[in-house]
Amino acid sequence: MKTILSSFVFTALIGSAAVAQQDTSMLDRIYKTSFYDGQAYDNLRYLTKEIGHRIAGSKRAEEAVLWSKKLMEEMAFNTVYLQDVQVPYWDRGMKEEAYVLPSREPLQVLALGGSVGTGNSGLSAEVLEVELLSDLKKHGDAVRGKIVFVNKPWDESIVETGAAYGLNSSQRSRGPAEVAKLGGVAYLFRSLSSSRIDDYPHTGGTRYVEGIDSIPALAISAVGAIRLSEILKENPKSKVFIRNTSQWNGVANSHNVIAEWRGTEKPDEIITIGGHIDSWDIGEGAHDNGTGTMGTLDAIRTLMKLGYKPKHTIRLVFYMNEENGVNGSMKYGETAKAKNERIVAAIESDAGGFAPRGFDIKASAEQVQWIQKEWKPLFEEKFWVSRFLQGSPGVDSGVWGRHFPNTIMFNFRPDPHRYFDLHHTAKDVFEAVDKRELQSGVAAIASLLYLVDQQLDLLQ
Numbered sequence: 001m002k003t004i005l006s007s008f009v010f011t012a013l014i015g016s017a018a019v020a021q022q023d024t025s026m027l028d029r030i031y032k033t034s035f036y037d038g039q040a041y042d043n044l045r046y047l048t049k050e051i052g053h054r055i056a057g058s059k060r061a062e063e064a065v066l067w068s069k070k071l072m073e074e075m076a077f078n079t080v081y082l083q084d085v086q087v088p089y090w091d092r093g094m095k096e097e098a099y100v101l102p103s104r105e106p107l108q109v110l111a112l113g114g115s116v117g118t119g120n121s122g123l124s125a126e127v128l129e130v131e132l133l134s135d136l137k138k139h140g141d142a143v144r145g146k147i148v149f150v151n152k153p154w155d156e157s158i159v160e161t162g163a164a165y166g167l168n169s170s171q172r173s174r175g176p177a178e179v180a181k182l183g184g185v186a187y188l189f190r191s192l193s194s195s196r197i198d199d200y201p202h203t204g205g206t207r208y209v210e211g212i213d214s215i216p217a218l219a220i221s222a223v224g225a226i227r228l229s230e231i232l233k234e235n236p237k238s239k240v241f242i243r244n245t246s247q248w249n250g251v252a253n254s255h256n257v258i259a260e261w262r263g264t265e266k267p268d269e270i271i272t273i274g275g276h277i278d279s280w281d282i283g284e285g286a287h288d289n290g291t292g293t294m295g296t297l298d299a300i301r302t303l304m305k306l307g308y309k310p311k312h313t314i315r316l317v318f319y320m321n322e323e324n325g326v327n328g329s330m331k332y333g334e335t336a337k338a339k340n341e342r343i344v345a346a347i348e349s350d351a352g353g354f355a356p357r358g359f360d361i362k363a364s365a366e367q368v369q370w371i372q373k374e375w376k377p378l379f380e381e382k383f384w385v386s387r388f389l390q391g392s393p394g395v396d397s398g399v400w401g402r403h404f405p406n407t408i409m410f411n412f413r414p415d416p417h418r419y420f421d422l423h424h425t426a427k428d429v430f431e432a433v434d435k436r437e438l439q440s441g442v443a444a445i446a447s448l449l450y451l452v453d454q455q456l457d458l459l460q
């Protein structure tokens, strides 16, 4: 009995060693192909330089859709198609203007996504500065007629910059309604920037509440916020002039772009991979999210180039309208649910194209432990990819995932230090992306996709 057991254990060990060896050599080949032959960087150049930024509903967003579809059609996918999505179309209008009165010292501002305009003549008013929206209650009637300036600095001590972003971002979305409720005339929000020496304003979505007046809402650069605060300390009666002409232009027809690489063993089981193709309407949408779309596409291209045959169907999805509505991921989820599809795993890339660090995983604690034990060693020493932690799945996967609560989801995590310096600004351009870092991320994603496809059954 003892001998039989030992020989069984021995065989199992040899088997798993062989599998690990096979995985190690596959990962080596993936990394080599990505570094020597990757096309993510060149594709990103086209997306950012030839097409440019691409807010949902715009002509450029549709250009990006049609170009992406063509890219996918040139690959060995079995099917490529567009999925209709209705999106709201918001237009920024003329370049925003803001300055202090009476000095006319300029302030760098950007309308928040979804903001109404001030009209061509602009508006000027005294400014009430607070750190938190909840402080407004203390000021009672003093809010009436004022521009409310929320000046909450970024917590620079938090290395996971996404968490620092999360601490302040709800003030961006809730601000205009809370200020309008108390009679404020406009909302000025300190940009969500990881740097105090940043004079670029960062846009991002905001929202209004039905039944409460919609007031203009603008982001001010971190440098501008610090300066305005100093001016208000010297002269609390200073006024600020702002002008923006942004407006909503109804609903537009748009699309998700989808491509499928049919599985050879389990074609009805789908692994969804991708990111959002839209961007804010400034900069070039390079890190957010050109790298995520071009990177996931190139991860699949890398596996194709190596002659890989997937067991499961691999479905690449470029979602429309993540930035101001998530209508693309809602449509994707509703459609997949209505068709009763079996989406067994998902990978999303929407955190920039910096050097890869790992993946956040939406799965049970046991599943994450298994991944840490079996997969993490394949990445850690050689490729410097070591973060495999339970976490959130990414915005788009999170939205459609409400229909698929049991799907294991992976959220690509590159180095977080510089992302929120560029995020939603004019600085998010092609030149801010490093080719080697990007292709290293492509290799990490392709490696994960390979492991998920090969070993998903062991995980479940």
Ligand SMILES: [Zn+2]
Pocket (backbone or CB within 6 Å): 276, 288, 289, 322, 350
């Ligand atoms: Zn994004």
